[in-house]
Amino acid sequence: MNTPTRDLDRPITPATASQGRTRAPVLVPAALATVLGSWGLTRRDSMWRDESVTYQVAHRSLGELLELLGRIDAVHGLYYLLMHGVFALWDGGLPALRLPSVLATALAAAGVGALGTRLAGPRTGVLAGVLFALFPATQQYAQEGRSYALVTAGVVWATYLLLRGLGSAARGWWVGYGLLLGVACWVHEFAALVLFAHAVTLRLLRVPGRVWRRWGVAAAGALVAVGPLVVVSAGQADRQLGWLGRPSLAMWLAFLAVSALGLLLSRVPALADRTVTALALPLLIVPPGLLITGSLLKPWYVDRYVLYALAGLALLGGVALDRLPVRLGTAPRKGTAWLLAAALVAAWLPASLAVRAPESRKDDVAAVARTVRELAEPGDGVLFLPSRRREWLMSYPALRARLDDLALARSPVASRTLQGTELPPDAIRARLLATPRVLALTDPDGQPIDPFPQEAVKRRTLKAYFQECERVRVWGGQVVVYVRKPGPGSVAVRGEGCERR
Known part of the structure; x- marks a missing residue:
C-alpha cells in the first residue's frame, strides 16, 4: 500500500481540534x-x-x-x-x-x-x-x-x-x-x-x-x-x-x-x-x-x-x-x-x-442443577460421566452436599484442581454397588465417550447392575436416574423399584 510518509509530530487524525474535543x-x-x-x-x-x-x-x-x-x-x-x-x-x-x-x-x-x-x-x-x-x-x-x-x-x-x-x-x-x-x-x-x-x-x-x-x-x-x-x-x-x-x-x-x-x-x-x-x-x-x-x-x-x-x-x-x-x-x-x-x-x-x-452456549449448568434438585432424594449417589461434568454442580455447594459423590477421591480444593480427582476403577465400582439409587449426569446422546478406565467402569457397572428409571434432558446434558436391579434369581421388570420415596 503506497501510503505517504506522515510527519509524526503532527496528529495523525484529519479531525479538527473542535472535533477532537467532542464526547x-x-x-x-x-x-x-x-x-x-x-x-x-x-x-x-x-x-x-x-x-x-x-x-x-x-x-x-x-x-x-x-x-x-x-x-x-x-x-x-x-x-x-x-x-x-x-x-x-x-x-x-x-x-x-x-x-x-x-x-x-x-x-x-x-x-x-x-x-x-x-x-x-x-x-x-x-x-x-x-x-x-x-x-x-x-x-x-x-x-x-x-x-x-x-x-x-x-x-x-x-x-x-x-x-x-x-x-x-x-x-x-x-x-x-x-x-x-x-x-x-x-x-x-x-x-x-x-x-x-x-x-x-x-x-x-x-x-x-x-x-x-x-x-x-x-x-x-x-x-x-x-x-x-x-x-x-x-x-x-x-x-x-x-x-x-x-x-x-x-x-x-x-x-x-x-x-x-x-x-x-x-x-x-x-x-x-x-x-x-x-x-x-x-x-x-x-x-x-x-x-x-x-x-x-x-x-x-x-x-x-x-x-x-x-x-x-x-x-x-x-x-x-x-x-x-x-x-x-x-x-x-x-x-x-x-x-x-x-x-x-x-x-x-x-x-x-x-x-x-x-x-x-454449550450447556446450562443452572438447568442441570435445577433438575438434580427436583430428582434427588436422601441417600442418593451422584455420578459424573465424564468426570469433568462435575463442573455442573460445582457452583451449587449446598446441592452437592446433599449427594454422595461416588467417584470423588479428593475435592477440587483439596486436590488444587478445577473438578477434583477420582478414585481407582475398583473403588468406584464398589461404591456404586453399595448405592441403591444413583443420579448420573451425562453428556447428550451421540457425544464421544471417554476411554479412561474410571469412565469405562462407570458405564459397565450401571449397565450390568442398574436399571434406568428416568431420563431428563436439559440443554447440553442429561440427568439419568438409576436404581439397583433385583438380586440374583429375581426377574428385573422395567420401572420396578423406580417409585420415588
Whole structure:
C-alpha cells in the first residue's frame, strides 16, 4: 500500500481540534453497550460451564485460588483474582458474575469510538463505536463471566495509545501503551498477538526509525512483563487446551468470510481510507490469522481468544456507514439510510435475541442443577460421566452436599484442581454397588465417550447392575436416574423399584 510518509509530530487524525474535543464518539457507544449488556443479563437464569468455573474458582479463598493457579488455569489468574475481589464486595450471583464484562464492553466500545474519531472524524467514531456495540459477538461476551471483554477493552485502548504515540513527540503515550498491553496480556496471553498487527500497521504507515524504536521498547516491556505468566502457563498448556481440536472447516470459513468483508470495505475506492485501513485491517486479520494458522500445528484456536479483532471490522464499517450516503448523492440519501437501517435491524434483532438464550452456549449448568434438585432424594449417589461434568454442580455447594459423590477421591480444593480427582476403577465400582439409587449426569446422546478406565467402569457397572428409571434432558446434558436391579434369581421388570420415596 503506497501510503505517504506522515510527519509524526503532527496528529495523525484529519479531525479538527473542535472535533477532537467532542464526547459523543466515546459516550454514545459506551451508553449503547451498557444498555445492550444489561438487557437480559441473566440469560433466563442460565450459566454455562466456563462461567461456572469462574464462579466457583473466584469463591475460593485467596490461598486456595493461588494454589490452584500453580497447577492449572494460570492464564486466567488475573481475571480470577479480579472476580474474587468483585464477589468479596458484592456476592450478587449472575449479575455480579457478568457486570465486569458489561462495563469492559462499554469501555471497549468507547475506545473504538475514540479510534474512529482520531482516524476519520467524530461521525465515523460514533458509527464505528455503535457498530462494535451492536455486533452479536460483542453482545455475547458482554454477558459472559469470562475474561474476553476485558482483554478486548485493554487491546482497543492500547491501540488508541499507539495511535496517539504516532502523532506525538511525547514518550508518555508509549509508556502507557506498554503498560496497558502488559496488563491485557496478563488477563489473557493471546492479547500479545495484537503486537504483530501493530507492527504491520507501522510498516504500512512507513513510520521513521525513531517510532519503530519507541514501539519496540514498549512492546518488549509488555512481553517481559508477561514473561512469568508465559513460563507458568506453558507447563499447563496440555491440561489447559488439550480439549481443543484443529480448526474445523466452519471455523476457517468464518475467518475467511470476516476477513474478506474487511478487505472489501478497505478496497472500495469510494469508502477506502488508507490510514484507517493501515490500522483496522491488520487488527481484523492478523491476530486470528496467526492463531488459526498456528493451530494446524498446535490446536489453540478459539475465536473468542481474539475477540478484539472485531474492533478492526467496526472501524472499517464506521467509515463505510459515514461515507456511503454521501457517495450516493443527496436525493436518495434519506431513503437509502432508512433502507439500510431496516435491513440491519432485520438481521441484528434475531441474532441479538439468540445470544441471550441459554441455547447460545454449550450447556446450562443452572438447568442441570435445577433438575438434580427436583430428582434427588436422601441417600442418593451422584455420578459424573465424564468426570469433568462435575463442573455442573460445582457452583451449587449446598446441592452437592446433599449427594454422595461416588467417584470423588479428593475435592477440587483439596486436590488444587478445577473438578477434583477420582478414585481407582475398583473403588468406584464398589461404591456404586453399595448405592441403591444413583443420579448420573451425562453428556447428550451421540457425544464421544471417554476411554479412561474410571469412565469405562462407570458405564459397565450401571449397565450390568442398574436399571434406568428416568431420563431428563436439559440443554447440553442429561440427568439419568438409576436404581439397583433385583438380586440374583429375581426377574428385573422395567420401572420396578423406580417409585420415588
